[in-house]
Amino acid sequence: MESISIALILLVAVVASSIVVRLSPVALPIPLVQIALGAALAGLTGSGVMLEPDIFFLLFLPPLLFLDGWRIPKERLFKDRTTILELALGLVIVTVLGMGLFIHWLIPAMPLTVAFALAAIISPTDPIAVSAIAAKVPVPSRLMHILEGESLLNDASGLVCMRFAVAATLSGSFSLSSAFGAFLWLALGGIVVGVVLTWTVTQAKDYVSHKLGEESGSQILISLLIPFGAYLVAEHLGCSGILAAVAAGVTMSYAEQRGRATPLTRVRRTAVWDMLQFTLNGVIFVLLGEQLPRIVSGAAQVVRETGHDETVWLIAYVGAISLGLAVLRLTWVWVSLRFTMFRVSIAGKNFRRPHWKLIIAISLAGVRGAITLAGILTLPLALDDGTPFPARDLAIFLAVGVIIVSLIAASIGLPPLLRNLELPPEPGHQQQEDEARIAAAQAAIRAIENVQHELAEGRPDVDLYAQAGARLMDIYRQRIEGRSKSGQEADQLKAIQAIDRQLRLAAVRAERDALFRLSRQGRLPDDLARRLVREVDLAETRWSA
Structure with a gap:
């Protein structure tokens, strides 16, 4: 009963956070509000939720990563693949190595492998937090797609790197050659498991629906079970469940392009997944706030063991790590931009240099969020010999501190940077939309004509079918005409359509x-x-x- 009560309280806190953000006259990042509500709950109840790392990881990460892979625009992902890979893979590796060494130098009491694990888990970014921060200042669509693509890939790469660092901490040894082979098996195996399982399940689902008819509830439930199935199967085979969940989401997006699901199922499924995404992200941050007092207490104890009696050193550590991450990301973005300019100039193409505000905005948009929190809370409680995991509470506190600092920095810095920012022109999709709508309308007219003739064949009231078909085809012909016009005539038609x-x-x-x-x-x-x-x-x- 107590567990049920706690779950309901967490859900109420998530709802309350949404209300607070909407009532606020300023753009408050909803993750910060949820953290504050969680801390308030901990203060009121005086007790904390005991989190089992493996269960926490299983419940929260697979569906979130699956949905990211499912919904990310694939054409934008491929178009900006070079920039995204530079941020998602290159920056993650540099962050793990650079920040891992820096954290170990800063806090010698933290073992190097734990420092690498912390650096790996603070490398993934969270575009949902960025969109929440910039709710009142539109984020350029291309910038948002780059951040989404970066987040999708660096979630997987950062968490896989953390897994290696944790394994090295548990075993007490690390081999680069064996790690490389293990990485290939983790990555390739996880991707294959996600693709094969999702494709197999969707094919079986479509076959059953074709034979017996589609039932929306079961279809939605299958979509909810796929990420958990991919994650568990991959983990059982010793592969990366994280990459399996991401690959399952990407595969799901391609499987859905066949259009086998009914419109009712798609509408209901979208609503369910929207609710699930909002709930899981919210519960993660509320749990963070609820765990905060205990995390601060445990981290303070670790700091005292390093010879510092003042807990102000915790704030200093968080500030130093956050500053190091910001400088590293800004440097990497600048170097990446220079490399892109060089590559374009070699190809003989024109390249408009982005405004310096855009470079800083991309750097500030590296907000840490739900994935970082979910990952750091999965650090093992003890080593293989039963001794406590070294500096676990301190690592969790530092990760939480980095999340909060990045949210505050982005909420303060992004709005003025994005406001009135001149950006390179982005290609529009109006022509593609017009062509698609015209093609769809033409297909509809042909279908109406065919069905009309089939229904009216041999019936005495043929005129009724002709009149009904003509009325409906007129709607589609007007749509084609409106999308085929240009100039002043097109503007008038658009005005009529708006009315x-x-x-x-x-x-x-x-x-x-x-x-x-x-x-x-x-x-x-x-x-x-x-x-x-x-x-x-x-x-x-x-x-x-």
């Missing part, structure tokens, strides 16, 4: 109000009211997009 959209929204909202009124008066059965309201809701969603 039409406003009228349709007003109409569907009035429909819904009337349905609710009839339901309250008892003139409409509840099940029928729900079905009609859902139809209106879907129509409003269509016209609000």
Whole structure:
């Protein structure tokens, strides 16, 4: 019963954090609000949640990484692959080596392998935190896609590096050659497991749906189980469950392009995953705040063991590590930009040098978040011989401190940097959208004509079918005409479409109000009211997009 109560309290705190952020006149990062609420809960209850690292890792990371892989725009990922790989792989390796040595030099009491583990887990970034910080200042879409791609890959690379460092701490030895071979098996094996399992499950699911019909609830549940299945199978085989979850998400996006799921399943599944993402990210940060007092206490004890009696050294350590990360990331971004300029100049292409504000913005956008927290909390409680894991509480506190400092720095620095920032022009997708909508409308007209002839064949009321088909085809012909125009005529059609959209929204909202009124008066059965309201809701969603 106590565990259930704790879970419900955490969920209430997540809801409360969303309300606080929306009521705030300034752009508060929701992770900071959730951390504060978690700390307040710990102060009120006086007790903490005992977290089992392996269970915590399994519950939170697979679905979050799976969803990142599922939803990231693949064409943008491939387009900016060089920049993303430089940030996600090159910067992670430099961070692990550079910051690991720096942390060990800064805190000699922390073993080198633990310092490398800490450096590895603070290397992944969190684009969700960036989007929350910049909610009132639009983030350029290309910058956001680069940050998303970086986060997707550096989550996996950072966590895999942490796994090696933890293994070296547990075993007391490290071999570069064996680590390289193990890394290949972890990486390639994890990717293969994620791809094969997801593809197999989706094929079996589609076969069953084709034979027996589709049931939305089971389809959604299957999508929820896939990341956990990929993670567990990969871990059982000694591969990387992290990479398996990411690969499963990417494979899922390609599998879904076949369009086998029904529209109702897709709508419901999107809503479920949106809720799950919001909940998991929120619970992680609330748990962080709830664990904060205990983490500070344990870290202070470790600092005293190093010969410092003042806990202010904790703040100094966090500040030094955060500054080192910022300088390292800024230097890497600048060097990466110079390399890109050199590569473009060799190819004989023009390259517009980005504004210095953009370089600093990319550096500040390296916010640490849920993945860093989830990973650091999975540090083992004890070594193989039963002795406590060295400097575990201190490592957790430093990671938490880096998360908080990066959130505060980004929330203060990003809005003024992004405001009125002149960016290199981004290619638009209007032509592609017009071509796609025209092709879809033409396909719809052909389908209407075919079905109309099939339905009307041999019937006496052929004219009714012709009239119904003509009315519907007129809608699609108008859509084609509107997308084929250019210049002033196109602007007028767009204005008409905007007016039409406003009228349709007003109409569907009035429909819904009337349905609710009839339901309250008892003139409409509840099940029928729900079905009609859902139809209106879907129509409003269509016209609000």
